[in-house]
Amino acid sequence: MSDPQSWVPTDPGSAPTREHVLSGLHGLDEGGPELVQLLTPEGLRVDDERFGGRVADVGVEELKGYYRDMVLVRRFDREGNALQRQGELGIWVPLLGQEAAQIGAGRALTSRDMVFPSYREHGVAWCRGIDPTALLGIFRGTDHGSWDPLEARFHLYTIVIGNQCLNATGYAMGQKFEGRVGGDSETDEATMCFFGDGATSQGDVHEGFVWAAAFDAPVVFYCQNNQWAISVPLEKQTRVPLFQRARGYGFPGVRVDGNDVLACLAVSRWALEECRTGNGPVLVEAFTYRMDAHTTSDDPSRYRLADELELWKLKDPIERVRVHLVRELGVGSEFFDSVQEESDALAARFRAFCLAMPDPGPERMFSEVYADRSARLEAQQADYLAYHASFGGER
Amino acid sequence: MTTMTLAKALNSGLRAAMEQDPRVLVMGEDVGKLGGVFRVTDGLAKDFGEQRVLDTPLSESGIIGTAVGLAIRGFRPVCEIQFDGFVFPGYDQIVSQLAKLRFRSQGKVPVPVVVRIPFGGGIGAVEHHSESPESLFAHVAGLKVVACSNPDDAHWMIRQAIASDDPVIFFEPKRRYWEKGEVSESAPAGLYSSRVVRAGTDVTVACYGPLVKTCLEAASAAESEGRSLEVIDLRSLSPLDLDPVVASVRRTGRLVVASEAPSESSVTSEVAARVQEECFHTLEAPVLRVTGFDTPYPPSRLEEDYLPDLDRVLDVVDRSLEF
Ligand SMILES: Cc1ncc(C[n+]2csc(CCOP(=O)(O)OP(=O)(O)O)c2C)c(N)n1
């Protein structure tokens, strides 16, 4: 056995090799031959034998709808960034570049399906009918999520990476136990669980896969592979394309162009249908790119090259739909102008709401910690509220 | 003496430890190229290479579990957990393996791993980024738990922790990362010792981590009102070094223990219990505590209510003096 005491690390000071230089470039992978695509970055419709039929009903009106969704979501996302810069939000987690991955998935859901998001799923929230202003509290620090997760069928954002994959699996097991799978298309349900490429290294995600497989749970694991986990590139998390991992757990995995809203819709519809009919779980890898910083606290110039972003801008999820609508379907400028106007109005409403948000009162700290609160906690609250009042409520 | 921020003091401490011992490794999420989200490991990957500064896959159980394996192989890993609230996926490895290996192997397998955890609130963050879980580690036999409060201690304590043959959970007061202070030429004290950071005669205030500065400010404010507080920085939470606290309480007759963490079954309960065992006859008032509430950390707009501040420390000091 070699003696660890005598181990000498290699000298990092030596001249950079070609490998070192190339290792500075990430996110250049085009997705490979198995990438499902229905709308090219140039705005051309292409067919896919397996999934094309899933969106046969999508005509110009539907496409205009998805375009509108993406523009509106991007617009309030940009406003979130601006509000953080102006000190109105503590942080904002941008979804820039992931609009198609989220709208495609979100528009495939029925009102019965359940969603477990991570923390970047503002576009999915939008599709669940959650007003964007309801997201603000998390980032302003007034609440941990203001919507009713059960009513919206959209769970609270989960920040601890990977946790929700097990929670989603358990929920899906419940759907199955209640007979809401593989029976009646009017009542069948599925669960969709969102997480990132970095999250796939987390034990909870692996365990979620194992459990979902063991119980045939109707859950779609929807991984948005945006190529980065803060500063850590995809290569650090996996040797194989992420969708291929599903095979090892015994269920299907599909890689879809995450910047193609039609393909994301088609694959999500298929995946959810598989689950609802009792063939779950399914893994979908939406191959996309985080076009902005990880959060407003992050500075990506420290770890990735701007060239990467320039390349991905050519694959922008919104632009390709616009080009398609104009060139192939002859949609005129009035439509785009009206969406623009609507998005500006949404941003203004989003901003106004944010500026007017009241802080919660101190009693919120003590509420709903328990169904049955201890006398000690009651006393802590009473003591603190009396103390707080002694400052005239101005502490 | 050199003046630097607490984050920089940790950085230079890590650098010194890595220079001294080639078996010291730094590992964690984003610690390499990015230099950590708080830049505590800034420049280390560049200077020591990817073999010694490991950007890890995103998994805390992986970080701790492989660090244990590396330590078994003779390395001295220093793990970074990105935020307090993210240590829990690694908690199993900490409690089941890291803490117990020496005991289980009857001393044959030491595991000199340091787990650095930025802790505490006050930075306006979202959920899981402001917690004070130190008591969950202090309760575990086999672990040493320390908390630095200023740049001098940050620099020297991290070096001492890395040199320690026991596993050390190393808490860093994240809201103090950017505060500056002087760093001495040699270690100001042993790793597992508490220190009187301000002498006084009326009430003893024991604290650690981010609240040391708060309590020192409270002592200055109290002085202008004619009350003299003796402030003790506990520094080591397990083992506790209570001799200086006991000696102080024997003089003042009063003790206030301060912490951001919830009070129930905590480091502050331990200090209170042990000091009353030692000082029963000299105490003029019950040992009082000023802590976070026994609730989850609130949304950040309420954190000023949750965190003990100067006023709340003084309020409890007053209550102690009223007995
Ligand atoms: C358990 C845990 N560890 C660390 C973090 C800190 N953190 C927040 S986001 C993130 C990267 C996540 O990357 P990925 O899963 O790819 O999702 P993305 O942010 O790219 O959408 C990290 C390390 C966390 N939130 N939870």
Ligand SMILES: [Mg+2]
């Ligand atoms: Mg990612």
